Amino acid sequence: MIELLKKLCLIDGTSGGEDLVRDFILKEISDFCETSVDPLGNIIAVKKGKRTPKRKIMLDAHMDEVGLIISSITEGGFLRFKTLGGINTSALMFRSVRINGKINGVISGKPIHLTHGEESKKLPKADSLYIDIGAASKEEAEGMVRLGDRAVCISDFTECGENIISKALDDRVGCAILIKLIKEYNEYDFTAVFSVQEEIGLRGARVAAYSVNPDAAIIIEGTTAADISGVGDDKTVCNLGRGAVVSFMDRATVYDREYYLAAINSGMSVQPKRAVTGGNNSGAVHLSREGVRTVSLSVPCRYIHSASSVASLRDITSVFEVCKYMIDYIANDK
Amino acid sequence: MDIKEILKNLTAAVGIGNIREATDIAGEYLSRFCDVSYGSDLGVIGRITGERDYTLMLEAHIDQIGFIVTDVDDKGFLTVSTCGGIDLRALPSRQVDIHGKKTVRGVFCSTPPHLSEEDVTFDKISDMKIDSCLGEKAKDIISLGDYVTFSSAFNELSGDKLCSKSFDDRAACAVLIELASRFEGKKPPVNLVFCLSDMEEIGLRGAKTSSFRISPDEAIAIDVSFADGPDINPEDCGKMCKGAMIGISPVADRAISDKLIRLAKEKNIPYQTEVMGKSTGTDADIISVTKSGIRTGLVSIPLRNMHSDCEIISVSDIISVCDILEEYIKAVE
CATH class of the missing domain: 2.40.30.40 (Peptidase M42, domain 2)
Known part of the structure; x- marks a missing residue:
């Protein structure tokens, strides 16, 4: 995972200029799924599992960086x-x-x-x-x-024990997790979207959600962790090392309550996002067509949107594990 | 000598407090051409004996700006004090190397977006913490008094321009090494001492003791000075790629300044003048008042983004500084 993440982070790909990231991801996943690229440049990857779930599930991570x-x-x-x-x-x-x-x-x-x-x-x-x-x-x-x-x-990609310092962790962590899911998760079918233009207004995910037309979506992101010196516990939003961040609401989305509770009560390494701030592709995806039930799983990142973002490998693994759990949950949901 | 290679090696090395990497590298280079002796601090001196008993000291400082750790908390965040003039506004999210039991990478904390205020004032370094990214393990590796330096890399820009941390004053250290190489195996008219001093950034301290020890008959300090850019008043700066900046100031001996200018003109070496109304903020200020007074000149290399971790210089300017000083050495009376 770390080698994959390192390669992804060191590629430059700003909103509307994701070409090199896209080329890299296509090369990584094309042996494992059916891929297509839409007119805006989103990768839509259809991964066949052992079973087809009743609900069509879309996973999303965005390729662009600030x-x-x-x-x-x-x-x-x-x-x-x-x-x-x-x-x-x-x-x-x-x-x-x-x-x-x-x-x-x-x-x-x-x-x-x-x-x-x-x-x-x-x-x-x-x-x-x-x-x-x-x-x-x-x-x-x-x-x-x-x-x-x-x-x-520019930035180096530096490993400090369990933590990583790099540019573009938002959202190459999500891309790395989706790539790993495509390669390793085989229970249920899902469609993975590697989207463009998140940072300038959730633009890629909007059209991808239209094309994929899912019943449910899981958005994989990096989110602000303010667990730094001088910030009170009530304002940290989420903490490095405490697991996948599950949002109940942010500035763009009120999340599906049942899916939120399913993730939060999974007994896995999870933490709620303890503030209503920011937003991610959920904002576009959950309003697609007649509406999509959406859950968001994020990796806590300090100093997000700088070239020196810090994330924990443990949290990245947690998001990967919780994501598998949520695909299973949604697939089996009555 | 491949000046670019010297610059790359000198700026990659650390030279602050008790960390001698840069001194050792500079000393190794100088030892190819001179007799080298080390001081008790980071200082290093190279000597070439000349025709007569008269000593010209060429001086640059080997130390760099940075920070010193004053507190390590239980969560791995460091409080630091500055060593040298630091632009606090540009610190948030900047990466640094923390020189503890081993060197580890850290990041200056930046205020998260949901806590950001409109009109922030940056005036206290004690408010700006470094995230060691080590959590509670930080105290095993980092102790009070450890040094912290910028971690940026060396990059080439368009033309002959280079970008790196610590060109202030390693670019001038490279000038001294290049000059020493030009006099290898030749007997200059007078004794040459190439002096790399410590602790310039915290108050011109190293030059005080090194110039006392060397006690030269005359001296020229080589430093960097402001180069042009948009929004910078042209009267406050020199011009990039327009050659050595010859200092004119009450501190600098006028005869030395005039001679540098005359030689540059005669030999067609690019130069520009930098006029200062008072002290120069360089080691020339302290060298000139050593013992009973030493006639001192100042030559500077134009540099952009001073004291940031991405200072910019032009190789052609460094060469013109070398050329002017070489002519000066040959013409010492």
Whole structure:
């Protein structure tokens, strides 16, 4: 699992630019299931098990990660950008980026020594930052980068005991879990969707849910864990190492109560998401066609949407196990 | 010498507090061309004997900015103090190497989205914790007084530009190594001392003792200085790829500055001037007031994103610094 996750995390794939992630996943799974790619780029993978459940089950993980899109090039050869997905400005300042998977750059701004008074204690506006690729002129930069090209903040993939530090854990953890399910789970049929464009508004999952037309869905995600120094227990949302996070409600979805309770009472390594924050592809999937009964299982991630997200391998395994349990549960549900 | 290779090796190494990796690497390079002696701190000195009994010291600092651990809690979060000027605003979610019993990777905590406030003020390092990712096991590996440094990698940008942590001041250390190599087997007109000092980032301390020990007849400090970028006042900075920045300041001996400028002009070496109204914020400030006073010059390499973990320099600027200093050495009277 960890080798698979490492490969997935180190591929660059921002919203609408998931191509390399898609190519990698297709190569991994095509011997184990029927695959197709829809017009927006979602992978729809039909996995045959020993039995066909009464309810059609769809699993979803999104392929895209947060990143940047190049919006203009200055006379001096610096690149201006917009964010793809929610990234805090402090996670952008003075970060090394990679454009189109190959060109190195640095998100730069005014160095602190040249700021004055309050300016040196406040975050600059995101639109005052720019990417320096070392180009000395607009012409030189234009020879290397086109408008609309993508950049991601780069990171190593580091194992620290049970924990991992990497970019893109949201949601390559979900992709890794789905790939492993396709390879190893054989009880019931299911359809796995590797979706595009989650970070900019749940766009891929919306059309995939329409095509797949499931009765029930399981969304596999990474979710914010705030179990860090200085945050009270009532505000941590979920904790690393305590298992799969099951949501009863977030900003996009009120989840199917029965499925939520089934997961929470499974006796497995699970924890509730203890806040109504954020949202994921459930928001699009549960409203598809005449409605889809939806449950969400997440891996707790600290510093999510930064290039230094932290997750626990133990939780990833828990989500994998609980996901198998929930497929069985939904398949056998009256 | 492959300057890029030297830069890569020097910036990958750690040099802070009691961690001597960078000193050892720089010392190994210098020992190919000079007699090398080590100080009790991170300092290292290379000497080449010249034609006459007059000593020119060329100085850069080997230490880098970082942090020192002041507390380790039960959940594996560290409180740290800064060693050198750190932009606190850019710390959240930044990766660091924690040099405990072994070196482990950590991450500066960032405020989760649901707890984020609009108008945050970053003014206290004690509020910014490092997640060691080790949980309760952190105390087995990390102790108070351990050092923490940025963990970023070395990358090449367009043209001849490079990006790395610690170019301040390893880029200047590379200049000294390159200069030493240029005088290998030759007898320079005067004694040359290549001095790599410690503790510049915490207050120009290493240069105080090393210049006392060496007691040169004159000295030139080599450091980095601000290069241009959008939103940076052109009067506050030098220009990338426009050559060595020759310092002009009350601290810097005017005759040395003038001679550097004259030689650059004569030999067609790219240069620019950097005029400062008071002290320079470099080791030149302290070297010049050592003992009964030492005539000191300052030459800087233009650098972008100073004190971040992705500082940018241009190889051509480093070469022009080497070229000007080589001419200066040949012309010492």
